[in-house]
Amino acid sequence: MQHNFWRHPSPPGIPTIYCLSSSGAIRTVWLLEDLVANGKLEKYNLKNYKRGKNAKAPPEMKEGFRLGRSPTLTVSPASAPDEPPTPFVESRLINQFLADHYSEGLWKQETPEYEARSAFFQEFSGTTLSTLTSLTLAMDLVPQATPWPFKVITMAIFYPIVKIMKQGLADPLQFMEDSLSDELPWFSGPKLGLADFHIIFAFDTCVQRGYFDSIKYPKLAKWHNTVLQLPSYQAAVGKMGGYNMKTFDSF
Numbered sequence: 001m002q003h004n005f006w007r008h009p010s011p012p013g014i015p016t017i018y019c020l021s022s023s024g025a026i027r028t029v030w031l032l033e034d035l036v037a038n039g040k041l042e043k044y045n046l047k048n049y050k051r052g053k054n055a056k057a058p059p060e061m062k063e064g065f066r067l068g069r070s071p072t073l074t075v076s077p078a079s080a081p082d083e084p085p086t087p088f089v090e091s092r093l094i095n096q097f098l099a100d101h102y103s104e105g106l107w108k109q110e111t112p113e114y115e116a117r118s119a120f121f122q123e124f125s126g127t128t129l130s131t132l133t134s135l136t137l138a139m140d141l142v143p144q145a146t147p148w149p150f151k152v153i154t155m156a157i158f159y160p161i162v163k164i165m166k167q168g169l170a171d172p173l174q175f176m177e178d179s180l181s182d183e184l185p186w187f188s189g190p191k192l193g194l195a196d197f198h199i200i201f202a203f204d205t206c207v208q209r210g211y212f213d214s215i216k217y218p219k220l221a222k223w224h225n226t227v228l229q230l231p232s233y234q235a236a237v238g239k240m241g242g243y244n245m246k247t248f249d250s251f
Contacts, residue, residue, distance in 0.1 A: 012078060014075075016044065018063065019240060023071075025070045027198055030197055030200065031194075033235045037232045051242075065087040065089050073094045091198065092122055117188065121198070125198040134202075137205060143158050177220050180220065186223070204243075205245045
């Protein structure tokens with residue numbers, strides 16, 4: 001059985017990413033595009049799949065890893081490209097692997113304090129922010145996915161719950177707002193880093209689904225607008241095959 005770590009003494013070769021449209025794969029596709037844009041990676045292979053009915057992943061996603069998760073990264077040693085590839089799953093592990101083996105310190109922060117800040121916000125994104133956003137989204141999607149004539153009933157039940165859960169996002173968003181400044185415009189520190197790649201999917205979801213008030217959180221809005229204008233982010237969105245957290249390409 002292949003495991004989720006790199007054992008080979010030789011450096012890894014060209015990575016392949018299995019990507020589902022409108023998914024958290026944006027965190028890794030954006031990172032890969034940033035590697036390419038900065039000359040750290042010549043190319044990568046992208047296997048992109050559209051979501052099926054009810055936002056399900058197609059069976060082809062299991063080619064990279066048996067659970068069919070998005071994203072999945074596979075890579076073989078550069079010295080043995082025909083060797084069975086090692087699969088990597090879970091965005092934070094994937095991105096850390098890519099940073100360790102390809103980035104040449106591109107996103108390394110200037111001080112240990114900023115490195116600690118980046119590590120914290122990576123964890124914050126995967127726990128506090130993503131958990132609250134995912135729970136709110138799950139409640140919000142039930143009426144959207146419910147056929148008539150039951151939609152009205154589910155709206156009456158779930159939308160009040162969604163309203164309460166949206167209020168639960170206020171404290172984390174305010175914490176994020178207070179953590180940004182002119183000196184620290186990125187969640188990783190003075191420059192773009194791993195934390196920013198990890199935060200983007202949950203935050204894009206909040207923005208697209210109306211969980212975020214740009215007037216109430218101007219520094220967060222500035223951070224997000226800066227990301228939206230980055231060529232690497234725009235290239236990633238263009239290659240995702242769809243990036244719509246309102247419909248998930250299927251509703």
